Amino acid sequence: MQSLQAETRLVVSGRDTAAQKGFVNPPVVHGSTVLYPTADDLHAHRGEFQYGRHGTPTTRALQDALMALEGPQCAGVGLVPSGLSAISTALLSVLKAGDHVLVCDNVYRPTRNFCNGLLARYGIETTYFDPLIGADIARLFRPNTRVVMVEAPGSQSFEMPDVPAVAAVAHAHGALVIDDNTWATPLFRRALEQGVDISIQAATKYIGGHSDIMFGTISANAKAWPALAETIRLLGVCAGPDDVFLALRGLRTLAVRLAHHQQSAIDMAQWLAARPEVAKVLHPALASDPGHAIWKRDFTGASGLFSIVLKPAPQAAVDALLDTVKLFGMGYSWGGFESLVIPYDCTDYRSATAWAPGGPTLRLHIGLESLSDLKADLDRGFAAFNAARSV
Numbered sequence: 001m002q003s004l005q006a007e008t009r010l011v012v013s014g015r016d017t018a019a020q021k022g023f024v025n026p027p028v029v030h031g032s033t034v035l036y037p038t039a040d041d042l043h044a045h046r047g048e049f050q051y052g053r054h055g056t057p058t059t060r061a062l063q064d065a066l067m068a069l070e071g072p073q074c075a076g077v078g079l080v081p082s083g084l085s086a087i088s089t090a091l092l093s094v095l096k097a098g099d100h101v102l103v104c105d106n107v108y109r110p111t112r113n114f115c116n117g118l119l120a121r122y123g124i125e126t127t128y129f130d131p132l133i134g135a136d137i138a139r140l141f142r143p144n145t146r147v148v149m150v151e152a153p154g155s156q157s158f159e160m161p162d163v164p165a166v167a168a169v170a171h172a173h174g175a176l177v178i179d180d181n182t183w184a185t186p187l188f189r190r191a192l193e194q195g196v197d198i199s200i201q202a203a204t205k206y207i208g209g210h211s212d213i214m215f216g217t218i219s220a221n222a223k224a225w226p227a228l229a230e231t232i233r234l235l236g237v238c239a240g241p242d243d244v245f246l247a248l249r250g251l252r253t254l255a256v257r258l259a260h261h262q263q264s265a266i267d268m269a270q271w272l273a274a275r276p277e278v279a280k281v282l283h284p285a286l287a288s289d290p291g292h293a294i295w296k297r298d299f300t301g302a303s304g305l306f307s308i309v310l311k312p313a314p315q316a317a318v319d320a321l322l323d324t325v326k327l328f329g330m331g332y333s334w335g336g337f338e339s340l341v342i343p344y345d346c347t348d349y350r351s352a353t354a355w356a357p358g359g360p361t362l363r364l365h366i367g368l369e370s371l372s373d374l375k376a377d378l379d380r381g382f383a384a385f386n387a388a389r390s391v
């Protein structure tokens with residue numbers, strides 16, 4: 001399977017045509033009870049499937065397809081009901097009371113909430129670090145540091161950590177690395193081959209791809225998988241069969257969708273960089289971006305999510321833009337077929353680094369619509385922005 005290109009693996013993996021009675025897709029198995037044919041089988045817990053929560057032919061198909069995508073370093077994939085539960089389950093699989101965790105300052109905000117809330121309550125201390133720290137992270141390690149958590153790039157501010165450099169230091173200190181790889185997906189970045197031990201996906205985003213599921217996946221290497229598998233079992237987390245099926249269906253078209261998102265987003269980012277209202281574009285695939293060299297080294301593509309910093313303007317002008325655009329919806333998830341825009345401000349929760357972009361910030365998701373329609377929509381939005389700014 002690994003000799004095939006990723007696009008092909010996305011299509012052919014996780015398909016057992018004979019077991020599927022000739023159908024291309026697996027059945028959606030809604031199931032709790034699995035019957036054992038004999039008392040001997042029952043006593044020995046023998047059988048490919050033993051209980052609905054522990055796996056079904058549908059979950060197996062998705063896990064096989066994800067393993068084929070992640071590459072040979074992947075020893076197992078856990079399926080959970082959301083991206084956030086993928087993050088929390090991964091952290092819980094490694095940490096125990098009295099441990100210390102290092103978390104990148106640009107992570108998804110609910111990741112911080114989990115660390116500051118539940119982990120703190122269980123006696124686990126978190127230290128946040130500058131996303132650009134690189135190998136200098138060594139000075140933050142303590143004897144009880146067990147995990148480094150990164151997100152590359154951060155899905156709002158787009159700073160790009162040097163994950164292989166951080167991972168080398170983490171491993172030298174006996175710690176594991178957990179990475180939120182949702183922005184690139186394993187198609188554009190094989191995190192497990194870059195020193196990451198557990199790579200999570202908010203599959204709600206690009207893997208689902210249609211804004212119609214909440215879903216999370218956790219891919220682990222051989223070192224991390226046994227504890228992760230046990231934690232999933234102990235917590236009792238599992239994913240609903242329809243969402244598993246939709247995640248697998250989304251995975252089949254991931255390559256074509258991401259190629260389109262990538263191309264449109266880069267075009268749009270360049271168009272925006274040339275606009276007089278825009279002070280800065282935060283997109284690691286642009287040569288002007290500070291994270292570009294790392295992106296070129298570690299990634300094989302870019303997805304459709306990036307941010308812009310507007311020239312200083314009152315909130316009313318930003319709101320006029322947001323209220324004028326029609327093709328860009330305002331909503332907090334991303335990775336679906338539709339374009340989105342959302343204002344954001346990291347000022348009040350960044351703790352290791354100051355967030356001072358110099359103007360209002362917007363995060364854009366470039367969907368699968370026609371670029372000319374999207375640009376015309378933003379043109380109207382900027383006209384409203386300028387009119388409100390000059391009042």
Ligand SMILES: Cc1ncc(COP(=O)(O)O)c(C=O)c1O
Binds near residue numbers: 203204
């Ligand atoms: C980078 C990142 N990670 C994780 C999540 C959490 O995913 P979910 O909404 O499926 O819990 C999100 C959601 O926006 C995200 O943007």
